[in-house]
Amino acid sequence: MEQQAILILEQYDQLKVISDPMRTKMLMHLIEQPHTGQQLAQKLDVSRAKILYHLRELEKYQLIQLVEEEVRGGNVLKFYQAVARGFIPADHLLNLVETKQATRQSYVEVLDRAKTRVLTAPDRSFAPRSSDVEDWESLSFQQELRLSPQQFLTFTKRYRELLQDIEQDLSSEADKKLYYVMATAFEIDAPLVQADEEGRHAGD
Numbered sequence: 001m002e003q004q005a006i007l008i009l010e011q012y013d014q015l016k017v018i019s020d021p022m023r024t025k026m027l028m029h030l031i032e033q034p035h036t037g038q039q040l041a042q043k044l045d046v047s048r049a050k051i052l053y054h055l056r057e058l059e060k061y062q063l064i065q066l067v068e069e070e071v072r073g074g075n076v077l078k079f080y081q082a083v084a085r086g087f088i089p090a091d092h093l094l095n096l097v098e099t100k101q102a103t104r105q106s107y108v109e110v111l112d113r114a115k116t117r118v119l120t121a122p123d124r125s126f127a128p129r130s131s132d133v134e135d136w137e138s139l140s141f142q143q144e145l146r147l148s149p150q151q152f153l154t155f156t157k158r159y160r161e162l163l164q165d166i167e168q169d170l171s172s173e174a175d176k177k178l179y180y181v182m183a184t185a186f187e188i189d190a191p192l193v194q195a196d197e198e199g200r201h202a203g204d
Helices: 012-018 021-032 035-042 046-059 097-120 148-166 196-203
Strands: 008-009 064-072 075-082 088-089
Touching: 008 012, 008 148, 012 021, 012 046, 021 035, 021 046, 021 075, 035 046, 035 075, 046 064, 046 075, 046 196, 075 097
Parallel strands: 008 088
Antiparallel strands: 064 075
């Protein structure tokens, strides 16, 4: 099965299904690669019966599909995979509470998967190359920016274009390594990092 890049959710019931936190967790794994119900139960530490119930719901609304059956020890193992790598609500669903819940939960799961990637990456991934961080083959930082909505959209567009340019680089594969890149960005109500001006007054 070839996954779609993005699936537009046209039905309210599809949106309602993926707004459930457990199903969001399952989808994150099924986007990455096919899994059986037993594999998901072990990874998520949930009973197989509960996983199978959620798999049926996801399949019912055409969010996942059966991609392989394998007979092993007299048992038939069914492997499921997400039909797309991303799911976006159609315009007529954008203002629903479930849309906000599903989107927030998907961000939480992306961050959770990033944590797993950090913990399971080899030690060499975090070995400093020098005292100059610009020479390191790893990157981790947080920054709060005060921008207009248009400036923010310009930033996200340039970021996506940069990733596309890198992916389309046709240079030799001989010295290329696999890197994990993750980014999140969203509006917040108050700064976590205090402004320089306030910091200076506090130190007076």
